[in-house]
Amino acid sequence: MAQVIDGKQLASQVLEDAAAEVEWLKHHFESVPGLAVVLVGDDAASQIYVRNKIKRAKEAGIASFEHYLEADTSQATLDALIQELNDDPGVHGILVQLPLPEHIDEARIISSILPEKDVDGFHPANVGALSQGRASLVPCTPQGCLIMLRHVHQDLSGKNAVIVGRSNIVGKPMAALLLQENCTVTIAHSRTRDIRKVCQEADILIAATGSPGLIQSDWIKPEATVIDVGINAIEVDGQRKLIGDVDFDGASQVAGAISPVPGGVGPMTIACLLLNTTRAAKNQLT
Ligand SMILES: NC(=O)C1=CN([C@@H]2O[C@H](COP(=O)(O)OP(=O)(O)OC[C@H]3O[C@@H](n4cnc5c(N)ncnc54)[C@H](OP(=O)(O)O)[C@@H]3O)[C@@H](O)[C@H]2O)C=CC1
Ligand SMILES: Nc1nc(=O)c2c([nH]1)NC[C@@H]1CN(c3ccc(C(=O)N[C@@H](CCC(=O)O)C(=O)O)cc3)C=[N+]21
Numbered sequence: 001m002a003q004v005i006d007g008k009q010l011a012s013q014v015l016e017d018a019a020a021e022v023e024w025l026k027h028h029f030e031s032v033p034g035l036a037v038v039l040v041g042d043d044a045a046s047q048i049y050v051r052n053k054i055k056r057a058k059e060a061g062i063a064s065f066e067h068y069l070e071a072d073t074s075q076a077t078l079d080a081l082i083q084e085l086n087d088d089p090g091v092h093g094i095l096v097q098l099p100l101p102e103h104i105d106e107a108r109i110i111s112s113i114l115p116e117k118d119v120d121g122f123h124p125a126n127v128g129a130l131s132q133g134r135a136s137l138v139p140c141t142p143q144g145c146l147i148m149l150r151h152v153h154q155d156l157s158g159k160n161a162v163i164v165g166r167s168n169i170v171g172k173p174m175a176a177l178l179l180q181e182n183c184t185v186t187i188a189h190s191r192t193r194d195i196r197k198v199c200q201e202a203d204i205l206i207a208a209t210g211s212p213g214l215i216q217s218d219w220i221k222p223e224a225t226v227i228d229v230g231i232n233a234i235e236v237d238g239q240r241k242l243i244g245d246v247d248f249d250g251a252s253q254v255a256g257a258i259s260p261v262p263g264g265v266g267p268m269t270i271a272c273l274l275l276n277t278t279r280a281a282k283n284q285l286t
Pocket of ligand 1: 141164165166167168169170171188189190191195208209210211214229230231232265266269
């Protein structure tokens with residue numbers, strides 16, 4: 001049976017690091033890191049994530065500023081809010097929950113956030129920095145996945161890493177990070193031919209598709225490390241249940257290590273967001 005990678009436990013260690021940074025900033029600079037979270041619309045799942053983020057921020061001693069906007073909020077109103085947050089010296093990190101409603105130009109909103117306050121790491125300046133291997137604010141989910149991988153492997157060098165999914169928020173930055181770790185990186189997606197065979201070559205398999213249970217036990221190389229990013233809400237007997245992109249029960253018979261859903265990548269994402277917020281606050285000291 002595979003080792004189960006406990007995201008909750010690892011996340012609590014990252015949160016301790018973040019809390020220690022907060023203490024240091026308070027003690028030496030009388031600065032309290034501030035995180036602004038912007039949610040447009042009333043998507044139920046997004047509300048849960050945002051609530052979790054704010055709860056953990058408070059625990060770590062980070063001030064949080066919540067902005068809940070109606071689904072029909074105009075681009076101009078959102079633009080104005082971002083400007084206000086950019087100009088606010090008490091706000092060190094800005095997170096705009098994605099996806100945004102159809103009528104909003106997502107790329108323009110992301111680009112309007114000051115790169116030094118972009119704790120999601122989605123601004124083109126931070127994406128470019130990551131791609132060139134320069135220090136930057138690294139997207140939270142891939143950063144969390146990397147911490148999980150380092151927990152299992154001392155050295156990732158030379159390993160075959162296959163990432164299923166090529167989104168800007170998970171797949172692509174994950175590939176950049178693993179390349180930096182000297183992995184041999186393959187990105188698979190919905191047009192990949194014989195995807196099962198591609199995955200069977202993976203020493204490290206990252207699933208980030210949003211397709212529940214896509215990855216079955218016979219896709220997995222024996223003893224591989226499997227990280228399941230997928231968060232899929234399904235209904236079982238009228239109850240809401242979260243499952244990942246990996247068939248956990250089958251995969252854990254074959255893999256060497258595997259992350260569960262829930263209790264895997266999700267809590268790591270939130271912990272890394274708070275760590276990024278303390279880093280951003282440090283970089284903004286004048
Ligand atoms: N745990 C966490 O903290 C987070 C979890 N998530 C979860 O991770 C998952 C992915 O999120 P995100 O990257 O934003 O999703 P996107 O929908 O933006 O991207 C999904 C990617 O997966 C590929 N894909 C979808 N279905 C298949 C398939 N059947 N076979 C092969 N490739 C497929 C798509 O291919 P193509 O490009 O060809 O369409 C696309 O590249 C979701 O479940 C999301 O909820 C996301 C962010 C954070
Ligand atoms: N700008 C932006 N940044 C994001 O980082 C971002 C985003 N938009 N949009 C949506 C996705 C999704 N995401 C999750 C974060 C935490 C959990 C999480 O904590 N999950 C818990 C379960 C929570 C529950 O019960 O629903 C777990 O997996 O154990 C899940 C998903 C961040 N995202």
